[in-house]
Structures are given as C-alpha cells and as structure tokens.
Amino acid sequence: MGEHAILSLASILLAGMFCQWIAWRVKLPAILFLLPMGILAGSVSDLLQPDQLFGDLLFPFVSLAVAVILFEGSLTLKFKDIPGLERVIRNMITLGVLISWFVITLATRMLIGFSWEVSFLFGALMVVTGPTVIMPLLRTMRPKENVANILQWEGILIDPIGAILAVLVFQFIISEGTDEGFAAGLIVFGKILLSGVLFGVAGGYCFGSLIKKYWIPQYLHNFAALAFVCTIFAVSNMLATESGLLAVTVMGIWLTNMKGIDLDDILNFKESLSILLVSMLFIILAARLNLSNFIDLGWPALGIFLLIQFFVRPLSVHICALGSKLSMSERHLLSWIAPRGIVAAAISALFAIKLESTGYPEAVQMVPLTFLVIIGTVLLQSATARPLARILKVAEPEPKGFLIIGANSVTQTIALELNKNGFRTLLTDQNWSAVTEAKLKGLSAYWGNPVSEHAERHLNLIGIGNLLAMSPHLELNALAAQYFRLEFPPKCIFTIRNHQPETGPADEKSIFKFGGRFLFDETITYEDLEERLNQGAEIKTTVLTEEFSYEDYLKKLGEERLMLFAIDPNDQIHVFTAEPEFQPKANWKIMGLTPHTMTQSEATQT
Structure with a gap:
C-alpha cells in the first residue's frame, strides 16, 4: 500500500511536469493539459483515486495549496502600478462581482434547473478568475500595461472575495429560514472580514519587520515565508471559516508594498512552488470527476458557458469601466478575458460534498459544470486572446529587443545596426556625455544606474526580451546580469568579457554567478571590439x-x-x-x- 501511494505521488509530479513542459512548448496555459491528464488518470483509466490516496488530508492539502498560490500572486500587486486604475479595479471586484453573481445565478436556475440555493452558490463560484490561469494567459497575450495590471489585480483579489461570497451563500443554505440565514450571513461576513484583514496585516508587518531587521538569515527566507503563510492561513481559518484566503492575500499585498524589503528570492521560490502546487491540484481534482456527470448536464451547460463568456463578462466590464481612462479597445479585451481557475474548482468540490449530505442531490452536478466553464473559458480565451489583442492594437510588441548596459561607442554602433534591422534597443549609462551622444544619434538611452530603484520605475522594457551587459566595468555587467535574471530568461542574458580567459582555477574564481552567457566568441573582450572599431x-x-x-x-x-x-x-x-x-x-x-x-x-x- 505504501509503495502504491509513493508511486501515485511520483506519477502526479511527473505528469504535472510533462504538462507544464508541453504548455511551455506550445505557449498555452498548462491547465489545458493538466485537466485532461487528470481525467485520463482518474475516471478513464482509474489509475488515480485521490480520495483513497489522501483520505482526510485531501481538502486540507487543497486549501493550503490554494493559500500559497494566492500569496505568491499577491506579492506582485504593487500600488505604484495602478495609478488612475484604482476605480476600475474597485468596481470590478465589487459591482462587477454582484452583476456576474446575479446574472449567472438566474441563468443557472433557468437553464440547468438547479434549486435557487445551489444556483446562488454556483453563481458565487463563477465570479472568480484567479492567478493560476490569468498569469500564463498574460505571458502569452502580452497586453498593454493598463490591461495587464487590471487583470492581474482582479484575478488575485477576486479569488478570496469569491470564496467569501461562496461561504456566505453556503452559510445561508445550511441556516434554515430566511431571517436566521440573513442574520447568520452578516455575522459570518463580519468575522471573515475582520479576521482576514487583521491576521493579514499582522502577518505581513511581522514577517516584513523580521526581514528588514535581519533577524532571519537569507537562506531561511523562503522557508520562513512558507511557514508564516501556512500559519496565518490556519489560525485565521480557525477563528473564521474561509477567512484564511483573505488573510494570506492581504499579507502578500502588505509585504510587497513595504519599503526596504527585497522579496525577489521569496517571489522566485513561491513561483516555482506555485507551479508545482497548481500542477498537482488540477490533476488531483480532475481525477475526481465522473465523465457521466458531464453527459447528464446536456446542452444547457453549454448555454451557461456561452452566457458567461459573451454576455456576463462584457456587461460587467463595460459598466465597471464607465468614466475611466481606458480606451474602448482596452475595454473590449478586458470583456473577453476572464478564465476560471483553481479556486472555483477546489471550492465547488468541497461544497458539493457538504451540500449533497444535507439534502441537495443536484449539488454533485455543480462540480462538472464548474469544470466545464473552466475548460471552456481557458480553451477559448487562450486560443484567441493574443490575436484579439493584436487586432485591437492593445498588445505589446514581441519582446525581441535589447536592454544594453553601457552607452559607449561600441554599444552605440551595435544598437544602430540592430535598430536598422527593426529591433528596439535601450542603452543605459551613468555617463551623461555618453547618453547625450547616443540620443543625438537617434538611440533610446537612460541616464542612471540600471539597477537603481529609479530605473525600476522608469525603464520602459516594452518589446525588450534580451540583456546585453557591455560596459567596460566588469562588476556592473555582473550586477546587471544578476539583477535582471528575473526579468529575462537566463538564455537571453549576455555579457562581454573584460579580460582574456585564463586556464585553470584562476578563471573559475573570476566568473560571477548568474553573470550571463559570454558574447560572440570565447576570447573576445570589450577592448578587442573597441580596438577593431577604432x-x-x-x-x-x-x-x-x-x-x-x-x-x-x-x-x-x-x-x-x-x-x-x-x-x-x-x-x-x-x-x-x-x-x-x-x-x-x-x-x-x-x-x-x-x-x-x-x-x-x-x-x-x-
């Protein structure tokens, strides 16, 4: 039995890695491959039975995994990225939620025939989008900054809001009687909001202070962050059921907006951990599905999906964007993008079990209906988002350009030829004369330290996907290569040698970690290029x-x-x-x- 469990867990990891690799190759969200893999391993072949494999730990594991995923996503939410968009984001996670909830509820009642209680619960689940599907879609679509920031903030904030809404509806359902249900719902909502915000702020402040005061060594940052997130989630949930998701989201937002804290390593670790957890969750939850339940839903389920995609989302976005600075093209693209993700899948599976045991047999059909909407929205939007963004002219150009460290005569000559061939370049240098000379030649150039906080705010990297560290200064090149390793893939970071390579340990000791790939030829140096051009x-x-x-x-x-x-x-x-x-x-x-x-x-x- 133990060997079978180990083999099952290893197989889940291997299958998840394979699906993520396929998704990377074809540039589509991994969910499109994870869900079929889970269905194949579960109801089709019966090789994976999550309820037997995990037992009572299944849903606690799912809950903790979702908490970590939301925390990782919230670490990217910086207030400085949304000037002028606060009103739109606020509307989409409040007014937009209410519009989507009521329209989907009514449609579910009319088309599927669920009871009003289950219809309201399903409508609450369908207001969420989620970072697990939004982030891969944004990487593929590459929309302009306004659209990307709105989708990112909405996707992360709306997950705990949708979860809270679902909890309130569930509380109303199990509280027999309208008066009691409404009063109980208000009490539950107050407890969730109070617990989530308080524990989130406290957790973010405490953990941020520990890092800021260097009380936690660098090598323990990732471990400590994971321990804090799980603890805050668990304690908040103990005091108010389902408030943990709100708590970890608030904690992440608080942390990332604190001054003087470097979270790059934590964010990198959490991103890798999120990929692992997302892969496991989708396979595990999909393996619990019964294909016959999809067939039982019939054509009305397709009507629900079409209504959500073509009516509910556009109606919600255009109402929420009234009076904003968003162009009509940006509003149209926002109206098209709203894929459902792991939170909807996880909560629907949890509440379906509880409702079925309390006298709502149709609740079991809520799970396949949820997965149908997830698959439908992700599949359709993944295939059409990038072409639609181009048609609407709200897509960033392909990231084929070059950020060049140094605005010297060598880099200016290279940049001019790259520009002549249609590739954008951006030179950076702390030498004002060099930057001025580059600009006089028609080149884009930034005066200042490329790894400074000012550069982080003002460097326009749209259309840029490569780094050329080509200054005469060895340490600056190495620092830039390391600093931008989270911005560009490792294979797209290049640096010029500043001295001829030596044989033996001397050369090994002079090579910087994360220093980038050496440019052009193994023996060519910056001085060689400069001399040849002269x-x-x-x-x-x-x-x-x-x-x-x-x-x-x-x-x-x-x-x-x-x-x-x-x-x-x-x-x-x-x-x-x-x-x-x-x-x-x-x-x-x-x-x-x-x-x-x-x-x-x-x-x-x-």
Whole structure:
C-alpha cells in the first residue's frame, strides 16, 4: 500500500511536469493539459483515486495549496502600478462581482434547473478568475500595461472575495429560514472580514519587520515565508471559516508594498512552488470527476458557458469601466478575458460534498459544470486572446529587443545596426556625455544606474526580451546580469568579457554567478571590439542565399571574422556565443564585424 501511494505521488509530479513542459512548448496555459491528464488518470483509466490516496488530508492539502498560490500572486500587486486604475479595479471586484453573481445565478436556475440555493452558490463560484490561469494567459497575450495590471489585480483579489461570497451563500443554505440565514450571513461576513484583514496585516508587518531587521538569515527566507503563510492561513481559518484566503492575500499585498524589503528570492521560490502546487491540484481534482456527470448536464451547460463568456463578462466590464481612462479597445479585451481557475474548482468540490449530505442531490452536478466553464473559458480565451489583442492594437510588441548596459561607442554602433534591422534597443549609462551622444544619434538611452530603484520605475522594457551587459566595468555587467535574471530568461542574458580567459582555477574564481552567457566568441573582450572599431571595422548585415552560404560567408571573412547576431526568416534574432545553438541557412541574415578592407559588395550587405 505504501509503495502504491509513493508511486501515485511520483506519477502526479511527473505528469504535472510533462504538462507544464508541453504548455511551455506550445505557449498555452498548462491547465489545458493538466485537466485532461487528470481525467485520463482518474475516471478513464482509474489509475488515480485521490480520495483513497489522501483520505482526510485531501481538502486540507487543497486549501493550503490554494493559500500559497494566492500569496505568491499577491506579492506582485504593487500600488505604484495602478495609478488612475484604482476605480476600475474597485468596481470590478465589487459591482462587477454582484452583476456576474446575479446574472449567472438566474441563468443557472433557468437553464440547468438547479434549486435557487445551489444556483446562488454556483453563481458565487463563477465570479472568480484567479492567478493560476490569468498569469500564463498574460505571458502569452502580452497586453498593454493598463490591461495587464487590471487583470492581474482582479484575478488575485477576486479569488478570496469569491470564496467569501461562496461561504456566505453556503452559510445561508445550511441556516434554515430566511431571517436566521440573513442574520447568520452578516455575522459570518463580519468575522471573515475582520479576521482576514487583521491576521493579514499582522502577518505581513511581522514577517516584513523580521526581514528588514535581519533577524532571519537569507537562506531561511523562503522557508520562513512558507511557514508564516501556512500559519496565518490556519489560525485565521480557525477563528473564521474561509477567512484564511483573505488573510494570506492581504499579507502578500502588505509585504510587497513595504519599503526596504527585497522579496525577489521569496517571489522566485513561491513561483516555482506555485507551479508545482497548481500542477498537482488540477490533476488531483480532475481525477475526481465522473465523465457521466458531464453527459447528464446536456446542452444547457453549454448555454451557461456561452452566457458567461459573451454576455456576463462584457456587461460587467463595460459598466465597471464607465468614466475611466481606458480606451474602448482596452475595454473590449478586458470583456473577453476572464478564465476560471483553481479556486472555483477546489471550492465547488468541497461544497458539493457538504451540500449533497444535507439534502441537495443536484449539488454533485455543480462540480462538472464548474469544470466545464473552466475548460471552456481557458480553451477559448487562450486560443484567441493574443490575436484579439493584436487586432485591437492593445498588445505589446514581441519582446525581441535589447536592454544594453553601457552607452559607449561600441554599444552605440551595435544598437544602430540592430535598430536598422527593426529591433528596439535601450542603452543605459551613468555617463551623461555618453547618453547625450547616443540620443543625438537617434538611440533610446537612460541616464542612471540600471539597477537603481529609479530605473525600476522608469525603464520602459516594452518589446525588450534580451540583456546585453557591455560596459567596460566588469562588476556592473555582473550586477546587471544578476539583477535582471528575473526579468529575462537566463538564455537571453549576455555579457562581454573584460579580460582574456585564463586556464585553470584562476578563471573559475573570476566568473560571477548568474553573470550571463559570454558574447560572440570565447576570447573576445570589450577592448578587442573597441580596438577593431577604432581601426575602421564596421558592423554589417549580410544576407545568406543558396549561392552564398554560411560556409562561404565564413571563408570570405577569414580569421578576421566575428559574428554578432543572426536573424532567421521569421524575424527572430539569435546571439552568437562561443557555442551557438543555431545554424544559419539560406535567407538568414548575419550581423558581423567586418574588417575595413572588405568592400560592401563582397559582404553582400542589405
């Protein structure tokens, strides 16, 4: 029995990792693969039976996992990101919730035939979106800042609000009689609100103070954060049922808006932990579904999904956005994006069991109906969000540009050629003369320390997905590479050598951790590039053809060759390193440092 449980847990982790990898490859939310995997492992093959595997620990585990996920999401909610949007966000998590709740409740009653009690509960569950599905969708869609901030704040704040609303409805249902139910609901709401806010603020302040005063060593920050979150969630829930989600959300918001606290490592750890928990939760909860319940719902269930997607969400958004600075295109995109996530799935499963035992047999159908809406909204919106954002012209450009550390003569020459080929560049330097010179050449440049708090607020990284650390200063390059490792993928962070590599331990001791990939060639240094350019070398773009191949290009340049960048036919740019992971072919473009003796016709320059 023990070996079977271990194998089941290992299989869940392996299946979750595989689904996340597939989602990364095809650039779609992982839920689209996690849910079918769970259904296949559960009701189809009967290989996974979560209730037997976890027993009484199933729903406590689900609750704690959801709390950690919400806390991780709330760490990204900074008040400085929403100037002018406060009213819209407030409306969407209050007025928007009420509109969605009542319309969905009425539709469920009319189309599905649930009792009014279960219909109100289902309507409460359907007001939530959630960070588990919003964040992957935002990464794929890449909308403009206004839309992204609203969806992010709404997705995280509306989860505990939806959970509280569901608890109030459930409390009303089990309190027999309208008068008693209403009074009990008010008492429950007050306790939840008071407990959640107080424990959230206290937890955030205490944990933030401990970090700020260095009472917790760096290596224990992640462990301490997880312990604090679970404790705050559990204690708050003990005093007021289901107030824990509100508490951990408030705690995260409080922490991330405290001054003088570095949460990057905690956020990175929590993001990895959230991916693990989301993967497990969706597989486990989907494995509990019975396919026959989907069939029993029939066509009216499809009507519920269509009503939520095409009527409820647009109605709610356009009413909540009245009088705001949002453009009509931004409102239309917001009206389309509202995928349901793990909170709706988890709470529907929990309350369905409780309601079925109290005389509401139709409550069991609430779970497959919830999953149908989850699958439908995520599938439809994942497939259409990016094209719709482009059509409405509210999508950021592809992040193919370069943030370049240093505004010296070398980086200016490289940036000019990158711009000529359609790639955005942004140079940064603390040297005012260098920044001024770059701007006079028509380049975008920032004067200041690229890793400062001012830079964090003012650097416009829209359309930028790569870092080139190319200043003459070794330490600044290494610091920038480490600072921006959470902004750019590791494979997109590059740095120039500042001295020739040495053999043996001496070179190993001089390499910085998270220092980035070395640019262009293993032996090339910043001084080498500067010297070649001073001697008259030029950066030119060459088009490869069937008659003039990459091999011909290398022979033509000889030993003086230095390839910098390659652009494929899909307009994707690749950076040359000591071990390039690509092979240029016909119709590719090569940006290389060409010796001054080579003529323009010889280089086949575009």
